[in-house]
Amino acid sequence: MDEVIMDQIMYAAHQAVSWIASLAIIFGGVVPYIPQYRDIRRTQNAEGFSTYVCLVLLVANILRILFRFGHFFETPLLWQSVIMIITMLIMLNLCTSVRMATELNTKRRSFTATDSKDEEIKVPKRLFLDFDWNYFWSWSGFVDYLQCVLAFTVMAAYVTYLLLDSVLFVESLGFLAVFTEAMLGTPQLYCNYQNKSTEGMSIKMVLMWTSGDTFKTGYFLLTQAPVQFWICGLLQIVGLIFTKFGWDHLQTKLAKSYGFRVDTRNGFRLAHERICWKDARLHLRAVSLQRFDIFTPYFVCAIVTSH
Structure with a gap:
């Protein structure tokens, strides 16, 4: 009798753990974007967040759904x-609305247009294949992103339908889906490099990415998911760690080599000590043209405050 009760308790506990793990897998992936979403709404600035993160996750999850067939x-x-997919569309909608509110003087860029025109001018209708590659995934309207996502979904679904009987294609599709997701940190890392700072990027988001992907990889192993899932899960964890700590180490090394004090949250900052004209000129000569763009604003501040 006691054994039967114990078995029932163990079964109920196993079911509860399974449900909790399933809910964590379903909704846990969107949790890291909550602090980033709140930061963008609070600051009305989306420059620190790369919308290519949304592109990566949209492509990866669309391909993953097709892989299941x-x-x-x-x-x-x-x-x-x-x-x-729903979460990434919400993030894109927020980023585009913030961008349009803060960049009223920029020209409107459209997915269906080959040239940029002012917002007041009606964009002429063009063929789908005529959109301007120079502004790919940098459009001003949320509807343009929807058009792109829908076009990609239809095209990928059609190809999958034609080649669904090919084992090689199906397995390659699954690998492409999870490998694309494994590159999640790459757009944010490139955005940090372009901005020469991690300012605007939610550190909570990156840490939640890492912890969530660790849990997700363990879930893949325990549920015996296809091998593509857990291999690329491990790659994603490594990439996310480098996104935060690798960039911080790089900017710290570069800044210290030129005598700067670094705030790893906000990027390069000048040391509090005054810099004389001679020292400023020496610094300017020491920095190569390739690296000059990193330090230019700060050298200008140094010269002005020292003069």
């Missing part, structure tokens, strides 16, 4: 993809 995997992973 040829290779079955856990239903929570399917719902995770659906929830993530």
